[in-house]
Amino acid sequence: MSTRPLLNRRLNGMGSTIFAEMSALATATGAINLGQGFPDTDGPAEIAEAAVRAIREGRGNQYPPGPGIPELRTAIAEHQQRFYGLGYDPDGEVLVTAGATEAIAAAMLALLEPGDEVIAFEPFYDSYAACIAMAGATRVPLTLRAPDFRPDLDLLRAKVTPRTRLLLLNSPHNPTGMVLTPDELTAIAELACERDLLVVTDEVYEHLVFDGTHHPIAALPGMRERTVSISSAGKTFSFTGWKVGWVTASRELVAAVRTAKQYLTYVSAGPFQYAIAEALRLPDDYYADFCADLLRKRDLLDTGLRAAGFEVYEPQGTYFITTDITPFGEKDAYAFCRALPERCGVVAIPNSVFYDDPDAGRSQVRFTFCKQDAVLADAVARLERLGG
Secondary structure, eight states: OOOSOSSOGGGTTOOSOHHHHHHHHHHHHTOEEOSSOOOSSOSOHHHHHHHHHHHHTTSSSSOOOTTOOHHHHHHHHHHHHHHHOOOOOTTTSEEEESHHHHHHHHHHHHHOOTTOEEEEEESOOHHHHHHHHHTTOEEEEEEOOTTTOOOOHHHHHHHOOTTEEEEEEESSOTTTOOOOOHHHHHHHHHHHHHTTOEEEEEOTTTTOBSSSOOOOGGGSTTTGGGEEEEEESHHHHTOGGGOOEEEEOOHHHHHHHHHHHTTTTSSOOHHHHHHHHHHTTOOHHHHHHHHHHHHHHHHHHHHHHHHHTOEEEOOSBSSEEEEEOGGGTOOOHHHHHHHHHHHHSEEOEEGGGGOSSGGGGTTEEEEEOOSOHHHHHHHHHHHGGGGO
16 A cells, blocks of 8 residues: 555644544543534424425425525525625525535635635634645634634734735634624725735624624625625524535625535535525524523523633623633643543533644633533533532
């Protein structure tokens, strides 16, 4: 057999994701999984029934259209107009994807050339690094630092070089829960226009903002033509396994992303697309109640983590809380998380894996609160053992 390495060198160091590793650890130990961000209850029953109805009626059981079924593309366009006043043509400016993860991959593969640079907020969701690498581009981190994780806009400007092609934004931000302010978005938009940069923005937590309001950068002057906006149904409707995501952008940008996407999954989630079309049209009360429920869960876990002895950085959005373990005399988040299931019967995620420089987040640990109240209360009680 050839001695040549089997794995493409661009993916060196990118083995199993931390989510797979920690979820397997939760299964092996029977620990409460507050690591991977998936709810432990399903979304609205009427939306689940809509998927069942679509299957029974034979809608979507065969290949759906490449861009997504017209009903869902229309519902996505209506959603963007309803919440943000953004107008998109369902026929050409909306693309349905296999979750936001595929949308990000397709955007990176479509819009980047080898040697291009991509500036992204660090810590970043782990697929960002892999997708940029697969495109042959170079990621340039803009580090968000505790306690408030605000972006240094002067440093962002300084990081732009002639090789910078794209800004990869994530707001509300996973894992820190930071939400970009209107002033920050305006400054970023002005920089993108000034330096002729594309923007890809991951907005999957758009309906989970607890402090302030979500403002899409695509709505700012000069940005619609250079922004690829990405979101998905999984987080908003608690059907993460359905993997229904989407892209909204100008016709030219959608055409570019679709060119790459068609060679990834081509199509997916046929019957679920019909269900999500109905979900996006749920009344405003659904969105308000969903956010209020997660805010209550955030506060429940926040209080418990503080009582257990963690330093807690309260998130403005998402369903994750970042903590620091130095009050326990600990410094290595990865070692702490590997040992936590045996010590307390709880699984969490070490934020250090989301940094290019692990030292930047070496003592940070992320917990999710998108679980039932009883599960969160049990986890908090178990974590109190750390103080002992």
